[in-house]
Amino acid sequence: MENTPNVSRNDTSPRKRKRDRSRSESITPPPQLPIHQLNNARALVRQALAVAPPRAPSPIQTPDEPADTSDLNPELARIAEEVRRRAVATKNTPEQGGGPELVIIKVRWQPHPLNTAGTKDVWNFKMKRHDTFRYLFEELADMAAVLVDHLVVSHDGKRLFASGTPHGLRIWAEGELEACDQTTWDYVRAQRHQQAPMAAQSSNNSPSPERESDAESEAESTGGDKIKLVLRSAATEDNINLTVRPTTTCGAIVKAFLKAAGLSDRYPVSPRTAQAMPQLMVDGDKMADDMEIGEADLDDGDLVEVVGL
Template sequence: MSTRPRPKPRRVEPAAPALCSPEPSSSSTPPPPPILVTVNVEDEDSLFMRNRHRTAQTWKKLNKVAEAQEVKQQVVEISDDEDKSLNATPRRRKKHNKKADNDGALPSWTRMSAKEINLISSDEDEILERVQQPTLNGKRRRDPEQDERKDTKRSRSRSRSITPPPAVPEHARQNAREAIRQIMGAVPRAPTPIEIVDDSNDNIDLDPELASIAKQMQSTAAERAREGSAAPDTGGPPIVSIKVKWVPHPKNSAAREQIWGFKVKRNNPFHALVEEVADLAEVITDHVVLSYDSKRVFPSATPHSIGLWAEAELEACDRITYEYLQETRRQRSMSVQPLDRYKPGAPSRTRSPSVILEDDEFDREPEAGAESTADEEEEDDKFRLTLRSGKTKDITVTVRPSTTCGAIVRAFLKKAGLTDQYPGGSALAGKKGKGKSSEGPKLMVDGDKLSPSSEIGEADLEDGDLVEVVGL
C-alpha cells in the first residue's frame, strides 16, 4: 500500500482548573466523564507532513503500483442461492487465457443456415460498395483480400440474367415478311444459275487407239451440231431454261405470285433447284412441291425424265397449298352433275358420251354404241385416264364424268384389237365354264369392280389416274 504522510499531533490545550477539588473516592465510584476540547486550526494542510522531493513522474509510478494492487485484490462472488451468497467468502478471480476464450466462443454466423448466409452475403455486397465510396476527407483504401472475398461472393450470388422472350410462331414471321415486302417494295435477289462444270479432259493422256476414237467422236459431234440435229441419247439441248412460278395459298390475300429463272443441265436432278426455290420463297426445303402439267415432280427427277426440251415452266408451292389445291380439284370433280338426258338436244338414255382415244394412229371416230355430243360448255369437264391390263400396253383415253364404264371398256377393246374376241364388250364367246357365268372385261378401281352401266364420275377419279381392266 502506498505510504501516506503521517499527520502532525494536535496541540493539547491545558485543562481548565476545576471549580472544586473532588474528594478521593473509592474504587467503586465511576470516573468522571471526559471533557471535549475543540481546537480551532487555521490551516488544515499544516497538519500533514509534506515530501518535497517527489516529482510528477514519481507520483505516476505510485499510482500505477496502487492500481495493480487493487486489480489483484478484486474478488468475484459466486452464489447459487441468495442465502449462501450472504455467507459466501470472496474468492480470487482466476486468470483466463484470452486465446482459449476466442477459440471456444465461435461467432454467431457459424450457427446460421445456408439461406441466411447467402442472404447476408448478398447484402454485404451493397455494404462494401457503400464503404468503398469516397468520403469528404478522401478516398478509402481498398483491401485486396476484401476485393477477392467480394468477387467470390458475387460469383456465388444468384443469377441476374434476363429471361429470354418467347419464340415467335412461324405464321407470324411469314405475315411480317409479307407486310415488309408490301411496304418496302424490295426486289428479290436474282437467283444464281445452277450450272455444274464438267471436269476438263485436256490433261489426260490417252492411248493412240483411244485418242483416235475420241477425235472421231468429237468430229461426229461437230458435224451433228452443224447439221442442227441433236444427239439421240440426250433428247434435247444440254442446258434447259426453266421458269419456276411460285403459287401462294389462295386464301392468303397478302401473298403474290413470283417467277424465277434457272438453268439446269438436262440429266441433273432437281435437288439444287428445289433448294434455291426454298431459299427464295423462305420456306423449308422439304415443304417445297414442284408440279409440271398438273402433275407432281419430285426432286429426284430430271428435265429429260419429264420430257422437257429447251424451255419449260414449272409451278412451285408449299405442301399445305398443294394439298389444298388437290382437295379443291377433287371436290370440283365430284360436284359435276351428270347430263340431264330429258332436255332437248341431249343424247338418248341408251347412248353414252363418246370416248376419245389419245393416239394419232387410231381414228377418233366414235364407236357405233356411242354418240359425240361435245359442246363447248362441256370441254372443261374432260379428264384423261390411263387403262392398264396384263395383255396390252397402257392406253390413254379422254372421258367425261357422265361417260359409262361400258363405253370405256368398248373403246379400250377397240384400241387393243380385241373387239373380235369380245363382241359388244361382253365375255369371250365359247369360254363359259360349267356353273360359271361370263362377266367379261370390267374396270377396277382400288380393288372394286365397276358396273358397266355406272358412270365414271362416281368413282371419284382425277386427271391422269390409272384404272385397271380385268376379266380378259
C-alpha cells in the first residue's frame, strides 16, 4: 500500500508531457475576392506601371479558306469575290512551272570513229523533270557495257554530270542527249582541235567569193558593204564563215564554200555537172546560182544551208 503513490505518479507523467506539448495553429485561407475586384486591381496596377493591356490575337485565316463576304455591302462583296477568283485562276500548274512532270530523254550512243563495227544505238528514258540524271547514267552504263566513271553524256556539245536535271537543261517534254565512253570523247575533241587551225588557214588562203566573177569585181570597185555568212552542210562537221558582198552570186558563194571545205574535186565545174552542183538554201527556199545574195535580205552573221552535197 505504500507504493501506490509512486505507481500513480509514473502513470500520469507521460500524459502530462503530451498535454504540455505545443501545437501549431492552423492557417485559414482568406476569402476569395470577386472577379470584378480582381480586374479592378489589375487595371490599377497596369495604370501605375504604365503597362499596356495585352493585344487580342489576330484571327488566322488560311489562304485556301474562302473569305466570308456576307457582312460586306454588295459592291465590296463583288470586289472580294473577284480578287479570290483571280487568285485561284493564277495558281501555277506543273506546265506553267517549266513543263510536264514527266519528260522523255532520247540518248544516242556514239561509238569510236575508228571502230567500224560499232553501232549507233538509241535509247529512250522516261524520268521526272526535277530528278537528277544519276539513275539514267547508271542504266545507260549498263546498256553500253561501260563503267559509270568512264561514261560521258553531253548536250549540244557540252558535257553533263549526274547532278544535272532536265529542268536545268530547259527541256520541255522531250530532249536528246549524246553518250560515249571517255576514250571516244577525248579522241573526238582532239580531232576537232586539230581540224580547227587547218580550216581557219584554208579559209584565209582561199579567194574571197567576190573575186569569182566579173560581177563581184564590179561590186568591189563600187565599194559595196560586206556581210558575214555562216554556211553549214551535212557533209561538214564545222561551220564555215565567208565574207561576201550583197552583189555576190549564190553560185560564187557555193564555189568558195566547196573550196574552203576541201570538196572542190568532187564537184568540177563543167556544163555536164552544172545541174548536180550544190545550192544555197535560205528559209527553206533554194537560191538560183545567178541570184545575188543581197536579194535574200540577210543580216551579218546569218546561217545559210548548203544542200545537195
